[in-house]
Amino acid sequence: MNEIFTARGSVLIAGVTIDGSTVDIALDETGTIAAIGKDARKTIDADIVIDGSDRIAVPGLVNTHTHAAMSLLRGYADDMILQDWLSQKIWPLEAHLTGDDVYAGTRLACLEMIKSGTVAFNDMYFFMDRAAAAVDEMGMRATFAYGFIDLGMEEKREAEIKATETLIAHIKSLNNPRIQAAVGPHSVYTVSPEALSWCGDFAKEQNIGIHVHLSETEKEVVDCVAQFGKRPAVLLDEYGCLTPRTVAAHCCWLDEAECRLLGERGVTASHNPASNMKLAVNRAMPYHWLKQYGANIALGTDGCSSNNNLDLMEEMKFAALLQKFAWNSPTLLPANEALTMATAAGARALGTGPGTLTVGAPADIVLLDTRAVCNTPLFHADSNAVYACNGSAVMTVLCQGRILMHEREVPGEEEIVREAGDAALSLADRAEESS
Numbered sequence: 001m002n003e004i005f006t007a008r009g010s011v012l013i014a015g016v017t018i019d020g021s022t023v024d025i026a027l028d029e030t031g032t033i034a035a036i037g038k039d040a041r042k043t044i045d046a047d048i049v050i051d052g053s054d055r056i057a058v059p060g061l062v063n064t065h066t067h068a069a070m071s072l073l074r075g076y077a078d079d080m081i082l083q084d085w086l087s088q089k090i091w092p093l094e095a096h097l098t099g100d101d102v103y104a105g106t107r108l109a110c111l112e113m114i115k116s117g118t119v120a121f122n123d124m125y126f127f128m129d130r131a132a133a134a135v136d137e138m139g140m141r142a143t144f145a146y147g148f149i150d151l152g153m154e155e156k157r158e159a160e161i162k163a164t165e166t167l168i169a170h171i172k173s174l175n176n177p178r179i180q181a182a183v184g185p186h187s188v189y190t191v192s193p194e195a196l197s198w199c200g201d202f203a204k205e206q207n208i209g210i211h212v213h214l215s216e217t218e219k220e221v222v223d224c225v226a227q228f229g230k231r232p233a234v235l236l237d238e239y240g241c242l243t244p245r246t247v248a249a250h251c252c253w254l255d256e257a258e259c260r261l262l263g264e265r266g267v268t269a270s271h272n273p274a275s276n277m278k279l280a281v282n283r284a285m286p287y288h289w290l291k292q293y294g295a296n297i298a299l300g301t302d303g304c305s306s307n308n309n310l311d312l313m314e315e316m317k318f319a320a321l322l323q324k325f326a327w328n329s330p331t332l333l334p335a336n337e338a339l340t341m342a343t344a345a346g347a348r349a350l351g352t353g354p355g356t357l358t359v360g361a362p363a364d365i366v367l368l369d370t371r372a373v374c375n376t377p378l379f380h381a382d383s384n385a386v387y388a389c390n391g392s393a394v395m396t397v398l399c400q401g402r403i404l405m406h407e408r409e410v411p412g413e414e415e416i417v418r419e420a421g422d423a424a425l426s427l428a429d430r431a432e433e434s435s
């Protein structure tokens, strides 16, 4: 293993390109950006020096909606409609999940995210204490929500409340600034109004965020209106689930008034274009309305069984293309806005800092290869990052100043891949035996 992974102290990224100019980035021992500029190297006596020549520095990417351990379900069931896919394939398999599976799957997901430039993610799943252990080891940041699903059953609601309380107490006890908790009501079609109300109250009481699926399909909206006489975003708002720390995933079928509501409440809309296209939800998130009304608009991959990878570099391109195509506007969602969604907007959503390369910001930094084919020629770095490159252009990744990948090497990669592959096969076997 390269000794750069075990070294500790201040870091100098020497002679790296930011916005077309060559600068140094100096990081202090706490993993904060201490100086950026032509002579930043003079401000510290660096313990670790990273050669920044042939590299562009961008802020670390933030994935605002995923189910990390679903990496184990990659390719398990494709090409189905959402309700069938969940009820016939995904949920029966998930019934056999163990904490060890989630640990192995989350490590695989972290590896994949690190290799494509992601430093932080918003996770909703089960056995989240084990997911948190995986993230702690891998050195990333994450916010964990237990996926609360009561299906209107009182007994189940009690169990889900317990599971949520237990997870949040556990995450708080870790006292790890990289690891946060959120309340995770799955959606308006899987969580009863009583439970939504509890989730809103509990998030407020605990002073934490909310992570929810919102208006993914037309059926969700139609059923919600039929059952409750109001649209999903209005229902969530009534139960206190729309806050400045709420991340609402998908938001495909929001109407204009709901977009205004999200803007007024300061909610983050997490756009997941690859998942939406794959599951053919048949409407793209109304980016223009959400932008007009001031919602925070970020980016997510969704889980690996509806994407089927966690490459946020690719997702930026999907977002820019889907928006243009769906709303018939080639000027909608330009490259620089896609990058902002994947960085600053994501960081704001999860509270992980400004998501920019600025003095005082956490040193969450990604170095892209300027010599890669996708960066040749290099007329506009943002354009290449969004439209030409994918995660394979990412060479080095730092999170809070710690080097998670260098020259595409991540410590322990082989073992992580082997263990996750074994866990996935064994999970599928167990599900097969019981069916």
Ligand SMILES: O=c1[nH]cnc2c1ncn2[C@@H]1O[C@H](CO)[C@@H](O)[C@H]1O
Pocket: 067, 086, 090, 091, 094, 124, 125, 126, 146, 147, 148, 186, 213, 216, 275, 302, 303, 306
């Ligand atoms: O696109 C999706 N829409 C709705 N539910 C999903 C999607 N992807 C994954 N899950 C499901 O959400 C729960 C997370 O706690 C899991 O059951 C997962 O399979």
Ligand SMILES: [Zn+2]
Pocket: 065, 066, 067, 213, 249, 302, 303
């Ligand atoms: Zn999801």
